Amino acid sequence: MPSFCAVFGCSNRHDRENDRSYYRLPKVITHQGEQTKKLSQDRREKWLSNIARDDLKPSSYDNLRICSDHFIKKPADLYNQLNPDWASTVKMGHIRTFMSPSPSKSRYNRSLNRSVRKQHTAAAMSLLELRCSTPELESEDVDVGVM
Numbered sequence: 001m002p003s004f005c006a007v008f009g010c011s012n013r014h015d016r017e018n019d020r021s022y023y024r025l026p027k028v029i030t031h032q033g034e035q036t037k038k039l040s041q042d043r044r045e046k047w048l049s050n051i052a053r054d055d056l057k058p059s060s061y062d063n064l065r066i067c068s069d070h071f072i073k074k075p076a077d078l079y080n081q082l083n084p085d086w087a088s089t090v091k092m093g094h095i096r097t098f099m100s101p102s103p104s105k106s107r108y109n110r111s112l113n114r115s116v117r118k119q120h121t122a123a124a125m126s127l128l129e130l131r132c133s134t135p136e137l138e139s140e141d142v143d144v145g146v147m
Contacts, residue, residue, distance in 0.1 A: 005067040006051055007092055012067040022065040023075050039078060046087040 003014035003022045014022050025047055029040040047066070048056070056064070068074065070090050076083035 003065045005069070006053065006056070006064045007066060007070055007088070008051075008053055010067060010069065010091070012069060014065075017067070021068040021074065023068070023071075025061050025064040025066075026075075026078070029078070036078070039081075043078060043087060050087050050089060050092055052092065 005012040005022070006025075012020055012022075014020075026040060026044050028044055029036050051066070066088050070088040070092060071085045072090060073085055075088075076085040080086060
């Protein structure tokens with residue numbers, strides 16, 4: 001029976017593209033203590049979250065495979081959480097991360113807008129001070145344009 005990659009849009013199959021490796025969904029390890037059980041549950045949930053397919057049912061998890069195209073090198077060990085290959089992240093077949101700006105990017109944009117408003121307000125205030133301190137500018141109409 002051929003192994004199919006479970007990532008949406010990936011058409012790799014073990015019988016056609018045999019130059020790739022196919023990795024099973026990590027199992028939950030229950031016989032090595034609570035820490036290992038929790039860590040393996042987190043890893044399994046992360047894999048499923050990254051796959052992001054609503055049509056997958058728990059009954060199909062035993063047959064689920066992900067090809068090596070979706071890893072930088074190969075899946076990392078269970079205890080190597082900081083490795084980017086702890087869960088698949090490459091070419092995951094969905095655009096949810098690209099549809100909306102990341103929180104850090106939107107935060108940065110808000111910060112830029114605030115600094116522009118502050119600079120504009122400061123320039124307007126200095127223009128008002130200049131107008132008030134210079135008698136010849138009092139008679140002229142100066143557009144301050146405060147936001």
